[in-house]
Amino acid sequence: MTMSEQMNGVTELATPFRGVEQCRQDFPCLAQTISDHPLVYLDNAASSQQPLAVIEKVAEYHSHDHANVHRGVHTLSHRATEAYEGARDDVQAFINAGSRSEVVYTSGTTESINLVAQSFCRPKLTPGDKILITHLEHHSNIVPWQMVCEQTGAELLVAPINEAGEVDIDTLFSQLDSGVKMLAIAHVSNALGTIIPLKKVIEKAHSLDIPVLVDGAQAVPHMPVDVRELDCDFYAFSGHKMIGPTGIGILFGKEKLLDTMPPYQGGGDMILEVHFDGTTYNDLPYKFEAGTPNISGAIGLGAAVRYLQAVGMDAISAYEHELLQYMSRQLDGVDGMRLIGTAADKASVQSFLLDDIHPHDLGTILDHQGVAIRTGHHCAMPVMDFYGVPGTARASLALYNNRDDVDRLVASLTTAKEIFGQ
Amino acid sequence: MSAQPQSQEDLRDLYRELILDHARSPRHFGKLEGATHSAEGINPLCGDKLKIYFSIDPDGRISDATFEGSGCAISVASASLLTDQVIGLKSADALEFFSALVSRLTGKPEDGKKPASKVDLGKLKALEGVKEFPSRVKCATLAWHAMNSAIQNESEPVSTE
Numbered sequence: 001m002t003m004s005e006q007m008n009g010v011t012e013l014a015t016p017f018r019g020v021e022q023c024r025q026d027f028p029c030l031a032q033t034i035s036d037h038p039l040v041y042l043d044n045a046a047s048s049q050q051p052l053a054v055i056e057k058v059a060e061y062h063s064h065d066h067a068n069v070h071r072g073v074h075t076l077s078h079r080a081t082e083a084y085e086g087a088r089d090d091v092q093a094f095i096n097a098g099s100r101s102e103v104v105y106t107s108g109t110t111e112s113i114n115l116v117a118q119s120f121c122r123p124k125l126t127p128g129d130k131i132l133i134t135h136l137e138h139h140s141n142i143v144p145w146q147m148v149c150e151q152t153g154a155e156l157l158v159a160p161i162n163e164a165g166e167v168d169i170d171t172l173f174s175q176l177d178s179g180v181k182m183l184a185i186a187h188v189s190n191a192l193g194t195i196i197p198l199k200k201v202i203e204k205a206h207s208l209d210i211p212v213l214v215d216g217a218q219a220v221p222h223m224p225v226d227v228r229e230l231d232c233d234f235y236a237f238s239g240h241k242m243i244g245p246t247g248i249g250i251l252f253g254k255e256k257l258l259d260t261m262p263p264y265q266g267g268g269d270m271i272l273e274v275h276f277d278g279t280t281y282n283d284l285p286y287k288f289e290a291g292t293p294n295i296s297g298a299i300g301l302g303a304a305v306r307y308l309q310a311v312g313m314d315a316i317s318a319y320e321h322e323l324l325q326y327m328s329r330q331l332d333g334v335d336g337m338r339l340i341g342t343a344a345d346k347a348s349v350q351s352f353l354l355d356d357i358h359p360h361d362l363g364t365i366l367d368h369q370g371v372a373i374r375t376g377h378h379c380a381m382p383v384m385d386f387y388g389v390p391g392t393a394r395a396s397l398a399l400y401n402n403r404d405d406v407d408r409l410v411a412s413l414t415t416a417k418e419i420f421g422q
Numbered sequence: 423m424s425a426q427p428q429s430q431e432d433l434r435d436l437y438r439e440l441i442l443d444h445a446r447s448p449r450h451f452g453k454l455e456g457a458t459h460s461a462e463g464i465n466p467l468c469g470d471k472l473k474i475y476f477s478i479d480p481d482g483r484i485s486d487a488t489f490e491g492s493g494c495a496i497s498v499a500s501a502s503l504l505t506d507q508v509i510g511l512k513s514a515d516a517l518e519f520f521s522a523l524v525s526r527l528t529g530k531p532e533d534g535k536k537p538a539s540k541v542d543l544g545k546l547k548a549l550e551g552v553k554e555f556p557s558r559v560k561c562a563t564l565a566w567h568a569m570n571s572a573i574q575n576e577s578e579p580v581s582t583e
Contacts, residue, residue, distance in 0.1 A: 360470070360496075364558060
């Protein structure tokens with residue numbers, strides 16, 4: 001029996017999905033006004049809001065169950081450990097990982113990727129080896145690879161994108177050869193919303209024995225993700241983009257690969273025995289979890305996963321897909337609009353520019369009408385370079401957004417045009 | 423959708439006509455050949471990137487100033503107003519404007535200097551609408567930090583982060 005099964009009835013706070021309007025009621029942060037306008041929150045690709053099920057679960061832990069995990073014989077330590085490990089079981093089921101050993105807690109996607117770069121790749125890489133990424137990656141799936149290339153003399157290759165913001169798969173395939181020691185690729189682009197056709201990319205890489213790391217930060221909140229079906233070697237994602245807390249994330253790794261990797265950080269909890277003449281490391285996944293972990297973050301993530309499962313990832317994916325199409329269409333109807341990122345297969349995100357209004361000015365004007373969007377380079381400067389723009393305005397959806405949010409976004413652009421006299 | 427008078431007023435105050443005019447048609451825009459001092463200002467948050475150039479005579483007078491780069495309306499207008507303001511001034515007096523403007527926009531003295539409240543900001547008062555928009559103060563002060571760096575001969579680009 002898994003820990004989450006043992007905990008059943010105690011931890012189940014997930015609210016059943018009763019349609020988006022009811023779903024909105026579960027997110028207290030949405031129910032406020034900004035500059036006397038009801039908040040329209042369209043910055044979900046940066047960080048999403050949390051439902052009461054998560055907020056209350058974390059508060060309950062702090063109020064009744066807090067202690068360190070894996071250490072004490074006392075009741076609170078036992079409760080904290082049960083909740084912390086129960087959340088790992090929830091995540092394992094959510095992404096269909098083969099075992100709980102394959103689910104490593106990290107601080108977020110960034111740490112997950114750095115862990116793989118330093119622990120899996122760095123010991124193997126020699127000068128002349130290659131790491132392949134794509135042009136649409138977030139900085140956190142670029143810089144860790146640049147660092148490991150500097151450390152080892154390996155070379156970083158970049159697969160190109162086209163004007164729509166799609167990865168040029170033919171060129172990517174032609175870049176895959178026996179010199180490539182890792183393919184690190186987004187599942188969904190944070191700046192453009194492009195969904196990468198991962199299944200065929202991973203199949204191709206594996207046909208050449210090239211391992212694949214997927215940056216899934218922008219995919220997990222928006223679509224069902226099955227790591228065994230994808231057959232990816234590593235899959236990284238963050239709690240705070242999937243209605244969970246900040247400071248917690250996951251690295252999924254195939255057990256046979258994680259087994260071969262040295263620890264990423266040393267400390268407590270990642271050891272079995274420590275003596276001055278040698279230390280024995282703990283089993284998976286604890287080998288990679290040095291120090292007291294983010295216990296409440298993990299518990300909150302577990303609650304977020306249960307909420308998403310109660311709503312249903314298929315339902316979320318279908319709903320958001322329809323809403324994204326509506327948003328892109330409505331934005332495209334605004335005079336002076338330039339949509340950035342028009343891939344055939346997209347999720348959640350629409351970047352855009354309006355007339356020659358700088359995105360930062362647009363962000364301020366929209367904020368004054370209660371509409372929260374992200375403006376700037378979205379930690380994807382190479383994407384901005386590709387389009388020759390300093391930044392974009394980006395509206396990104398979550399399961400709680402609706403058509404009214406989109407209509408408010410579009411209406412607020414009219415005010416921006418008025419102010420700038422366009 | 424009903425516009426809220428207060429917030430619209432703040433917005434109009436931020437994007438007042440003088441600011442929009444300087445943003446659309448920046449003065450003294452371009453590289454200054456033969457500049458004696460220059461510095462770059464970067465606002466990584468929104469990608470504003472300006473380079474500012476000065477010709478400073480041996481007696482310390484700024485005989486010419488230009489800037490180039492890209493940024494939001496506030497940062498470009500502020501740089502344009504800066505060049506307009508400081509040409510002909512002693513560099514020490516230009517730095518007084520820097521201190522006065524920064525303390526006026528942030529409500530605190532810059533780098534522990536006492537607020538230069540006696541300085542009449544003149545046209546630079548157009549930037550005061552930024553006070554109601556704390557996230558935009560960095561845009562308004564970017565060029566001024568770069569000027570400070572250029573006059574003090576600091577070689578590293580200044581960043582607002």
